[in-house]
Amino acid sequence: MAARPRQAKRRNWPANLNQNGAGYFYWRDPRTKKDHGLGRDQAKAFQEARAANAEIARQTPYTSLVERISKPAGKTLREWAPEYESIYQVDRKPTESTMKTVKGGVRAVLLSPFADKVMSSITTGDVAAHLKEVTNGTDQKRGSANMAKLIRKTLMDMFREAEAAGHIEVGKNPVMVTRAPKITVERSRLTLEQFRAVYAEAQKVEPCIARSLELALLTGQRREDLAHMKFADVKDGFLHVIQSKSRGSVKLRIPLSLRLDAIGKSLEEVIKQCRDTVISKSILHHSRPYGPRKAGAPVSVSTLTVAFQELRDAAELTWEEGKTPATFHELRSLSARLYTELHGKEFAQQILGHSTAAMTDMYRDVRGAEWIEIKVAV
Numbered sequence: 001m002a003a004r005p006r007q008a009k010r011r012n013w014p015a016n017l018n019q020n021g022a023g024y025f026y027w028r029d030p031r032t033k034k035d036h037g038l039g040r041d042q043a044k045a046f047q048e049a050r051a052a053n054a055e056i057a058r059q060t061p062y063t064s065l066v067e068r069i070s071k072p073a074g075k076t077l078r079e080w081a082p083e084y085e086s087i088y089q090v091d092r093k094p095t096e097s098t099m100k101t102v103k104g105g106v107r108a109v110l111l112s113p114f115a116d117k118v119m120s121s122i123t124t125g126d127v128a129a130h131l132k133e134v135t136n137g138t139d140q141k142r143g144s145a146n147m148a149k150l151i152r153k154t155l156m157d158m159f160r161e162a163e164a165a166g167h168i169e170v171g172k173n174p175v176m177v178t179r180a181p182k183i184t185v186e187r188s189r190l191t192l193e194q195f196r197a198v199y200a201e202a203q204k205v206e207p208c209i210a211r212s213l214e215l216a217l218l219t220g221q222r223r224e225d226l227a228h229m230k231f232a233d234v235k236d237g238f239l240h241v242i243q244s245k246s247r248g249s250v251k252l253r254i255p256l257s258l259r260l261d262a263i264g265k266s267l268e269e270v271i272k273q274c275r276d277t278v279i280s281k282s283i284l285h286h287s288r289p290y291g292p293r294k295a296g297a298p299v300s301v302s303t304l305t306v307a308f309q310e311l312r313d314a315a316e317l318t319w320e321e322g323k324t325p326a327t328f329h330e331l332r333s334l335s336a337r338l339y340t341e342l343h344g345k346e347f348a349q350q351i352l353g354h355s356t357a358a359m360t361d362m363y364r365d366v367r368g369a370e371w372i373e374i375k376v377a378v
Helices: 042-059 067-071 077-092 096-109 123-136 145-164 193-204 209-221 223-228 269-272 301-314 330-343 345-352 357-364
Strands: 017-019 025-028 033-040 236-240 252-253
Touching: 017 042, 025 042, 033 042, 077 096, 077 145, 096 145, 096 357, 123 145, 193 209, 193 330, 209 223, 209 269, 209 301, 209 330, 223 301, 252 345, 330 345, 330 357, 345 357
Parallel strands: none
Antiparallel strands: 017 025, 025 033, 236 252
16 A cells, blocks of 8 residues: 655655654654654754665665666575574474574574575575685674584575575585584593592582582583483483483483492492482482572582582693683593593493484594503503
């Protein structure tokens, strides 16, 4: 429907400027339909409205007639984005945290200079140049190899789905042959000697903290899975773990007889030590009131994180130059390395719950933090 024609006395008014019955002028943003009051002074209102209209015109990209008639048919990347998110949500049924990451990747992609180009016209050169720019940090707000990796991963998947939907030709994914940004890991690995120093500090605080370190090393599980462990999960000589990150697809039965000389205890012994005078369903629980938490309350993921940082700092350890100190998550890597040495690569892959050996290899990589002993067969 066409806009209502202006009254004769208002025909020379700036676009989007209006006046209410009380004589107040206001300017309506044509993009958001939001009104902005301008007072009763007509000259000032005219000036403000013209300036606002000029700014909108400046921000709106001009497309010539030649460009419009020669523009290739098809969806632009920006037009495809909401449809892609919907397909991802319905077909893959991601967790809330995964979907949050996906949407963050899409937002980053839509900041690219080719976001408003038709997908079939986006070239490998366009993508490669943008990834290089982001990696080199030209834009200080989002410049990093990690951000470039997220953008590449998201673009790759967006074009795969576009290919499946018929928006680009099969085999014409422009992201496919681009190189993945090289990421330098900035976090230090945790060595066995450093673990022992942290573990010694843990003996001075609440018992559940030392037990958390023992469980992390013995089971190789993530903080979230450690915090969710229940005494009811112990049955038939095994600790049953359903990994939260896998959305239940990875179910582990870890034998209670499993033992590591690094702590001189078996899994069964550690779990028995977790049974104290406080009644609790959680294996890792507070034995006394902790802030707002009552005795028996489960130890939270954030508590594990902060407690490890405090123990690490109290141990006054020296870390690799140019890298940040190890975090609680590094116990998972140390566990993988210890089990690889004791029982082999396949055992380490199984207990970590990885579907591929390549993922386990990432955890087994010491990143130069440890000396590699050359063993001679006798």
